[in-house]
Amino acid sequence: MGEHKKEVCVLAAAGMLGSSFDKVGFYHALEQNPDVIGCDSGTSDSGPFYPGAGKPRMNRRAAKRDLELMITEGVKRGIPVLIGSAGTAGADPNVDWLVEIAREIAAEQKLHFKLAEIKTELTHDQLQHYMEEGRLHPLEGAPEFTDRDLDSLARCISVIGAEPFIKALEDGAQVVIAGRSTDTSIFAAVPTMYGLGNGFAWHAAKVLECGTLATVFEKYHGSMLAWIREDSASIEPGHPEMTASPVSIVSHTLYENTNPFRLPEPGIVMETEDASYEQETERRVKITGTKLTKAPYTVKLEGVKFEGYRRVAVAGVSDPLILKQFDSWLQTCERDARNKIRAGMGLEPEEYRLRHLVYGNPKDPDTECVGIVFDIIARSPEEADGVISNVWHTALHVPIRDWEGAQSQAAFPFSPPTLMTQENGATYSFCLNHVIEVDDPLETCRFTYYDL
Template sequence: MSPGKTKHELRIFTPLGQLGQGWSEQIFWDTIDVGVDAIIIDGGSTDSGPGRLALGKPNVPRDRLAKDLGMLAQACHMYHVPVLIGSAGGDGEGALVDMCVDIIREAITANGYRPLKVISIYSDISKDLVRQKLKNNLITPCGAAVPELTEDDISASTRIVAQMGLEPYLQAMQSNPGFDMIIGGRAFDPSPYAAFCLYHGFEDMGVNYAMGKIMECGAVCAQPKSREALAVVRHSDFDIVPLDPKSRCTPVSVAAHFLYEKTRPDMIHGPGGALNLNDTSYEQVDDRTVRVRGARFEPEPEGEYTVKLEGARVNGYQTIFLGALRDPILLSQLDSWVASIEAVVKEHTSGFTYDLKIHKYGVNGVMGSLEPDTSTVPKEVFIAGQARAPTQHQANQVASTAKFCFTHAPYTGQLATAGNFAWPFTPCEIPMGPLSEFCVYHIMHKVDPVGLFPIKVHDFHGDNSFNAQPYTAGVAKPGAGLKPIACNATDAPKKYYLTLEPKEGTCYLADIASVVRSKNAGPYELTFDVMFEDQETYNKVKEAEILTRETIARLYRVADEDVIASLYWDPAMAYKATIKRPWVSGGYGETDTHGSQQHAPLLYLVLPFGRK
């Protein structure tokens, strides 16, 4: 495959949305056997909170990475298909990039693969450079919800990484045209996709980045969502098809993916520019394939290149205890009883500072301060107690005292005098180690998009003794010619109510929406997507003017200025809202690190018309 020759199209295969989570071996080998130009996979995210970045841990166990990387190395050996990986190991720090490179080297030696050229790209950023940029006023928050960066934030970070753009990948390929695998550090999710396309003469960066943004999650854009996806990229558009025969893409399902975990769907900012999706179109090519065209990439001015920095720190140690309350007499006075326990713990704990958070799942444990309905007395409540202190021993002490009080503290009208607290595990107090939190999530201006990210080339010897035949399961090869495959998806389950039926002449949003979801848009923002199955319903909701900035502020009990985005997006027949997170993802007091269970108030939003 010569980069000097402009191809008519590129076939790019993504076996899943995150390296280390496994894929269908049957689909994997059948797809490669049909023929692909590259395998490209994203390896990381901030979705799991700050712990990985603060503590330097991979997002999946090493043996799971070894299984996936070993299969990728085998594909390189057998089919000479290049592999590009971004954000290796989870947070993309250099040590995890090196771990992935070592795994590949071990696979080559152990299995007798041919010699492979493996390139590693590093995204670790010097604190001294960040300090200098801060001093020069070249560091700004990444969004309205992010505070200004301080010297203390930089010093406390255990490490800082930057999201690289396509440029380091492009440089690595241009300097090493015979490469087999590229293992990249922290990367903007579409970067390796866009780089591979540009390397092969596909110069429309709107097409390249839009394709990468869809593909980095595998076939999450399909209905039902699945893992393996294939993109066929041309010079003016691209097609996307899920490779699981039970899934299909539709124009709405693909357009809707640009809403996913983003502040806004119309402009997606990344290193060196922004992806403008306002004029993008989505065409159903066959039963399972969608064609996308019209996306534009708007580069930053010359010399104004920016990258996003990510950093996390350790802030104390934590111990948790878990259990449940069932007594209705106790539950009727839960808040005052918990307050009395907190007072007792404070009385018995001295000599050090601590924090004690009692998560009450079943009351407002999931949504915390965002919960609009706090009036219902539940049947039972799950308690997750969280103690934080300067040392693990001190955190254990606080948790032990609190758990004892939960078991034996009296309350008014008590009949069950043996104990109050049902706990499933023993010992009940569970030391959790260091408590992590994000402290750097900022934009660094005026950077060198290549020089900031060192590149290293590894020529791994292999004796080329491996001669196994390609995987043959005897099934039709998905993706061959992009032919339709029958969709076996079952009908969606019927909706049901956890509250009263809506009044006559009205309906709940859940009655007519096809999707109502919430998700982190980075660690500092929470975003909501509401989508509809047909244009008539979408227009009806839009004209009712119920889904508004004011409604979101009221439903989630936040200030108007904390509603960062509120807009309708016609391509996906969707409404999008984004708010400032009440606490930073994964930090102390967190109730929903992923942010995916904050949508419930929207389900019961009353609309002024009935169901069809």
């Protein structure tokens, strides 16, 4: 695999493994004989729960359906299959989850291939080593992280670049399932391996990462293709009824970036200020002018800590007497609820968290109903249940001076009014959004190979 190629074709099966990508576009794309089939399987968009709990966001059956299509066609056609950020968060349990699915597919379909597993979690000792050597640096807006924070860290995951994918392929893997990785590295790895690790490879990878989200109109969610060369890249959707335009490609180049002209990746910066986009065919866009500059090799870290157990209650308020004094009514609800919680449960305000989110504008005279979400986090599931019950029950009956006697101030769309998130409401927060300086792009990785 060490030879150089003049052109490399990259197929992104979809923007997210488990999103049930369109088969028509996928099979049309396969007719172009791509050099690699890739798919991102993760995101931090869904927040800190998934890395904290090590749980996948996507449905297992849907993820298996997509992965089975990719592996079956990849093995049959001799095309490597790369999956990055396994199981949403790319934490060790998320990788285990997707590797188990891959092994299941191989057994059921009687497929034989070499599977590479790349885990990218760091231990507390590893992270402390980087801290002691002064190699941990916060990204813009990141909270301070100290030795004291290390004790409360639930999980720390490194976000790898293209090099670990390349190593796995050079070691003979036909399917690679990796932990947390940059979205672009999944698609830039094979062009880089074939000597085309230029600005066009990374620019195309940036567009491919979300599949057909970069098309003019996403009629069918699914596959995108890119052809990488020394002097350009060309991009088009797999489905013959869909098109890409310069605007749709530029739009995705801007997507999720603080600076649309400088896009950092491990060891490099992609510079798009001089990039040009032209309609090469009715469905295809050609990119020229993108540059790549070297940068110190750093690896991003994503870390989370456990906060407690969440409970919420959703309520609607439509009484005009309440709406005209809505702010003071909410303040009274919170005050009275906290008094009841102190008296009945022995909890002080600093021992739990309480907030409310308001949907609608009670000050608008045309408003007929306002929605409220009461949100609490407590130290145990039992305390969480008790606190939220006090809160929603107080909101139901807290008195106002404009009315005498019994009153019901809020309506609840669910019974019981108390709701919880997954894992009994276990709640995490991000505490690490940093980079570490590394001597070797592989040093945060653990490789395991399986002959299936």
